[in-house]
Amino acid sequence: MQAAGAIRVKVWGDYACFTRPEFKVERVSYPVITPSAARGILEAIFWKPEIRYEITAIGVLQLGTQMVILRNEVDRRQANAPFFVEDARQQRSSLILKDVAYLILAEMKLRAHATDPIAKYLDQFNRRVERGQCYHRPYLGTREFAAFFSGDGGEAPNPLLNLDLGIMLFDIAFVESKERTELEFVRHGPGGARRTRGYAQALFFRAQLEQGWLRVPPEKYHELYRLEDGPNAQCSS
Amino acid sequence: MSFTGWRMVQMLSALVEAAQRFRREGELPPRGYKPKAPKRIWIVNLEEGSVFLEGPYTQKEPDTLAPHRLLAPDRQRSGTPSETNLKPYLLVDDARYSLGKAEPGKEEEARLLHRGFVALLESAYKRTQVPELKAIIDFLKSNKVEEVRTQVGPKDIIRFLVDGEDPAESPAVQAFWAEYLATELVAGHRAHCGICGAEAHVLRIFPREVVVLGQKCQITSFNSEAFASYGKAQTENAPTCFACGSDAVDALDYLIRSERHHRTLLVGGGARGLENQLAVFWLQEKVELIHEDRVYDLEALLGAVLGDVDRTSGPPAELSQLDALLGVPWNARASALNVDESRFYLAVLSTNKARLVVRDWLETSVGRIRDNLRLFLAAQRIVDPYGQTRRVFPIPVLLAVLKAGDPNVTHDLLRAAYLGLRPREGLLEVALQRIRNPKVLRNPQMLHPLLALIKLVLTYGGEEAISMEVLDITRDRAAYLSGRLLAVLEEAQRRASGGNLNSTLTDRFYAAVAAAPAANLAILLARAKVSHLPKIRREGRGYKEIEGILEEIFTRLEAREGLPAILNPRDQAEFALGYYHQRAQFRQEAREVSDKHHGESMPERR
Numbered sequence: 014m015q016a017a018g019a020i021r022v023k024v025w026g027d028y029a030c031f032t033r034p035e036f037k038v039e040r041v042s043y044p045v046i047t048p049s050a051a052r053g054i055l056e057a058i059f060w061k062p063e064i065r066y067e068i069t070a071i072g073v074l075q076l077g078t079q080m081v082i083l084r085n086e087v088d089r090r091q092a093n094a095p096f097f098v099e100d101a102r103q104q105r106s107s108l109i110l111k112d113v114a115y116l117i118l119a120e121m122k123l124r125a126h127a128t129d130p131i132a133k134y135l136d137q138f139n140r141r142v143e144r145g146q147c148y149h150r151p152y153l154g155t156r157e158f159a160a161f162f163s164g165d166g167g168e169a170p171n172p173l174l175n176l177d178l179g180i181m182l183f184d185i186a187f188v189e190s191k192e193r194t195e196l197e198f199v200r201h202g203p204g205g206a207r208r209t210r211g212y213a214q215a216l217f218f219r220a221q222l223e224q225g226w227l228r229v230p231p232e233k234y235h236e237l238y239r240l241e242d243g244p245n246a247q248c249s250s
Numbered sequence: 251m252s253f254t255g256w257r258m259v260q261m262l263s264a265l266v267e268a269a270q271r272f273r274r275e276g277e278l279p280p281r282g283y284k285p286k287a288p289k290r291i292w293i294v295n296l297e298e299g300s301v302f303l304e305g306p307y308t309q310k311e312p313d314t315l316a317p318h319r320l321l322a323p324d325r326q327r328s329g330t331p332s333e334t335n336l337k338p339y340l341l342v343d344d345a346r347y348s349l350g351k352a353e354p355g356k357e358e359e360a361r362l363l364h365r366g367f368v369a370l371l372e373s374a375y376k377r378t379q380v381p382e383l384k385a386i387i388d389f390l391k392s393n394k395v396e397e398v399r400t401q402v403g404p405k406d407i408i409r410f411l412v413d414g415e416d417p418a419e420s421p422a423v424q425a426f427w428a429e430y431l432a433t434e435l436v437a438g439h440r441a442h443c444g445i446c447g448a449e450a451h452v453l454r455i456f457p458r459e460v461v462v463l464g465q466k467c468q469i470t471s472f473n474s475e476a477f478a479s480y481g482k483a484q485t486e487n488a489p490t491c492f493a494c495g496s497d498a499v500d501a502l503d504y505l506i507r508s509e510r511h512h513r514t515l516l517v518g519g520g521a522r523g524l525e526n527q528l529a530v531f532w533l534q535e536k537v538e539l540i541h542e543d544r545v546y547d548l549e550a551l552l553g554a555v556l557g558d559v560d561r562t563s564g565p566p567a568e569l570s571q572l573d574a575l576l577g578v579p580w581n582a583r584a585s586a587l588n589v590d591e592s593r594f595y596l597a598v599l600s601t602n603k604a605r606l607v608v609r610d611w612l613e614t615s616v617g618r619i620r621d622n623l624r625l626f627l628a629a630q631r632i633v634d635p636y637g638q639t640r641r642v643f644p645i646p647v648l649l650a651v652l653k654a655g656d657p658n659v660t661h662d663l664l665r666a667a668y669l670g671l672r673p674r675e676g677l678l679e680v681a682l683q684r685i686r687n688p689k690v691l692r693n694p695q696m697l698h699p700l701l702a703l704i705k706l707v708l709t710y711g712g713e714e715a716i717s718m719e720v721l722d723i724t725r726d727r728a729a730y731l732s733g734r735l736l737a738v739l740e741e742a743q744r745r746a747s748g749g750n751l752n753s754t755l756t757d758r759f760y761a762a763v764a765a766a767p768a769a770n771l772a773i774l775l776a777r778a779k780v781s782h783l784p785k786i787r788r789e790g791r792g793y794k795e796i797e798g799i800l801e802e803i804f805t806r807l808e809a810r811e812g813l814p815a816i817l818n819p820r821d822q823a824e825f826a827l828g829y830y831h832q833r834a835q836f837r838q839e840a841r842e843v844s845d846k847h848h849g850e851s852m853p854e855r856r
Contacts (some may be wrong), residue, residue: 033260033488034487034488035262035444036261036470038472038473038605039602039606039607081658081661083524086476087476104602106609108609179260180260180263180444180445180446180447182444196480212439212481213480213482214441215442215444217447219447
C-alpha cells in the first residue's frame with residue numbers, strides 16, 4: 014500500500030555532478046544521485062515550512078556516462094568588495110555524469126507545527142509537477158546542470174542494474190549549537206523563520222543499487238531529525 | 251547490459267582496502283612514516299658516551315650504501331614556522347630542527363624549531379621509555395652538540411643512531427608517532443567518516459602529501475577561500491577519520507612510487523599539472539597466473555596496456571605476453587583463488603595548484619577485463635607500415651601520437667580497454683585531424699599507432715577486426731578502395747621518379763582526396779596517365795603490377811557506383827586504412843625484392 018504522502022517524480026538532464034565531499038574542489042561525482050540532491054529537486058518544485066521530504070528510493074532509469082570537463086572558476090567568494098575575475102581565476106576539473114535519468118520516490122511529511130492536512134500540500138505538489146512549475150530551476154547536483162522533471166510516466170529502472178556504491182552522502186544535518194557556532198542558518202517553527210547558529214554535519218549511508226533501485230534507509234532520517242531537533246524529534250505524518 | 255556484481259565504490263575507500271593488502275605484503279611503511287632519500291644526510295652515531303659524525307651522504311651514493319634512503323616519520327608541513335605552526339618530525343629532521351643550526355639571520359627561528367624538536371623527543375621518551383631516545387636527548391642538551399652543529403648545514407638532514415641502532419625503527423616509537431599524529435591532526439569534534447562511515451574524530455588536514463609527476467599535492471585540499479563550505483576548514487569539509495586518511499595516503503603514495511603500480515600516460519610540454527596524467531592501478535589481491543609452467547604477474551600484465559610511451563620500437567614484453575595469454579584460460583598459482591572474481595582498480599591522476607585531480611576512476615573484475623582487453627587489442631592490431639608484423643600498442647603510445655591533452659580521449663581508451671565500452675566516434679575526428687598532417691603521413695613510426703587507433707574505433711567488436719589487420723583485397727567499400735587508389739597513384743609517382751622524391755602527391759593532396767575522392771582522384775589519375783604511368787612502362791619499373799591493381803580497384807569501384815563524391819569521418823577512416831594497407835603492401839614487396847637482390851649479390855658462405 015502506498016504511503017499517504019507518497020510522491021513519484023521522474024527527473025533527467027544532460028549533465029549531472031553529485032560531488033563527493035572528499036573531491037569537492039577538483040570535483041568527482043557520485044555515480045548516481047544522492048538522497049540530498051533528490052530532496053533539493055523536490056524542494057525546487059514545491060516547498061513550504063510545514064513540510065519536509067523523505068526520499069525512500071531512487072530508481073536509476075539512465076546511469077549515464079562519465080566525462081571530464083575543465084572550467085574557469087574563481088577562488089574567492091562574492092562579497093561587498095568587488096574583485097577582478099582575472100585575478101581570482103582558477104581552473105578546476107570535474108569528473109561528471111552525462112545523460113542521466115532518475116525516478117525519485119519520496120514521502121512528504123508534515124512538520125510538527127503544520128495545521129493543514131497533508132493532502133493539501135500533496136495536491137499542490139502534483140499540480141506543479143503536472144504543469145512543470147518550480148520555484149527555482151531544479152538542478153542535478155550543481156546549478157549549471159539543469160534538471161527536467163515530470164510524473165513517472167510508468168517508466169521503471171533497469172532490473173539488471175546491481176551495483177555496490179560504497180559509502181554515500183545521505184544528507185547534511187544543520188545542528189543548533191552554542192558551543193560550535195560555525196555557521197548561521199534559518200530554522201522554521203511555529204513562530205515562523207528565525208536565524209540561529211550552529212554547525213553542519215554530513216551523514217552517510219551504505220548505498221547499494223538493487224535491481225535498479227537505491228533504497229534509502231528510513232532510520233537515517235531518524236538520525237537526521239535527532240541531530241536537528243533533539244532526541245524527541247518526530248514528524249506528525 | 252547487466253551490471254550484476256559491479257562495484258563503484260569511491261577511490262579513497264578502495265585505497266584504504268589496498269593499504270591492508272600492501273601492509274600484509276610488507277610494502278607500506280609504518281603509519282605516519284615515509285620513505286625518504288634526502289639530498290644530504292649526516293648520521294650522528296652515539297656510542298658509549300662518544301659522538302661520531304658520519305657523512306655527508308648524498309643521493310649520488312650507490313643504493314647498496316643507502317644511509318641516505320630511510321623510512322622516517324613524516325607529516326604535512328607548510329607555512330612559516332611559529333609557536334602555533336611548529337611541526338617537527340620525530341628523530342629525523344633537518345639540522346635547524348634537530349640541532350638548532352640557524353640559517354644566516356634566522357637564529358631565533360632555529361631556537362624555536364629546535365625547542366619543538368626536543369620537546370617532541372621528550373614526549374616520545376616519556377611515553378615509550380625507549381632508552382635510545384634518552385641518549386639523544388642527553389646529547390642534545392650537552393656541549394657536544396656544538397661540535398656537530400658547526401660541521402653541518404642548516405638544511406642537511408640529521409639521523410641519530412644509538413650504538414648502531416636507529417630508534418625510529420623501534421615499534422614503540424612508531425606506535426607513539428602514529429598516536430601523536432592522530433591527536434595532532436584531528437579536529438576537536440566527532441563526525442561520520444565519509445570513507446568508512448564510522449563516527450570518529452575527523453582530520454583537520456591529511457597526514458601528508460603525495461607527489462604526482464613531480465608536483466606535491468594533498469589528496470583532499472581546500473586551499474582557497476571559495477572551496478570551503480558550512481564554515482568548515484580544510485579536511486573537515488570532507489570528513490575523514492585518521493585511520494582512513496593515513497591508510498589512503500600511504501597506499502596512494504606507495505602506488506605512485508612503485509614501478510609496478512604506476513604508468514605515465516601523458517606528459518604535457520609545460521609545467522602545468524593538468525596536462526600531465528598518471529595512471530595508478532592495482533588488484534584487490536596479488537595474483538600470479540600459471541600457464542605452460544611459466545608464472546606471470548597478472549598486475550604487470552594488466553598494466554602493460556598502460557605501458558611505457560618511450561618504447562615505440564616494439565610492443566613492451568608484458569603487452570606481447572598479455573596479448574598471447576588472452577586466448578587461454580587463466581589459472582591462478584594459488585588454486586583456491588578465483589582469478590575472474592579479483593577486482594581491478596585504476597585511477598588517472600593529475601595535479602592542479604597543489605590539489606590532486608582525479609581524471610578518471612574505474613573498477614571492474616578481472617574476468618570482465620580479460621574479455622574486454624581481448625576485444626580492445628584485436629580491434630587495434632594492425633600490420634606495420636612495412637607489411638611485416640602485426641602488433642598492438644599501449645594506450646600512452648596511442649595518446650602520444652594523437653597529441654590530445656583532452657582527458658576524455660584517455661577516458662575513452664581506458665574504458666574501451668578495461669570496461670568494454672565502445673570507443674567514441676569523436677576519437678576518429680582527432681585521429682583524422684592528425685593524419686592530415688604531412689609530417690605524420692611521412693613518418694611510419696607515427697602512422698602505425700595512429701592507424702591502429704583508427705582501426706580500433708572502426709572495427710571494435712566486429713568481425714572486421716581480424717580481416718582489417720592487413721590489406722583486404724576483397725573489401726569493396728568505396729572509401730577503402732579510394733584510399734588504396736591514392737596509394738597506387740603515389741607508388742606510380744615513386745616508381746616514375748626512381749624513388750628520389752622529397753614530397754609525394756599524398757603529402758600535398760591527402761586531406762583533399764580523403765574529403766572528396768571523386769573530384770581529386772580524377773585529377774591525380776589524369777596526371778598519372780600522362781606523366782607517371784607512361785614513364786614506368788617505358789623504363790620497365792613494374793607497370794604491369796600497377797596496371798593490374800588499378801584495374802582491380804576500378805572494377806570493384808564500378809560495381810559500387812564509382813568514386814564517392816564526399817566522405818564522412820567514418821568513411822575517411824576507411825579511406826585512411828585503405829591507403830595505409832596498400833602502402834604497407836608496396837613497402838613489403840619492395841623490401842622482398844631488395845632482400846632478394848641483396849641475397850643474390852652476397853657471396854655464398856662456405
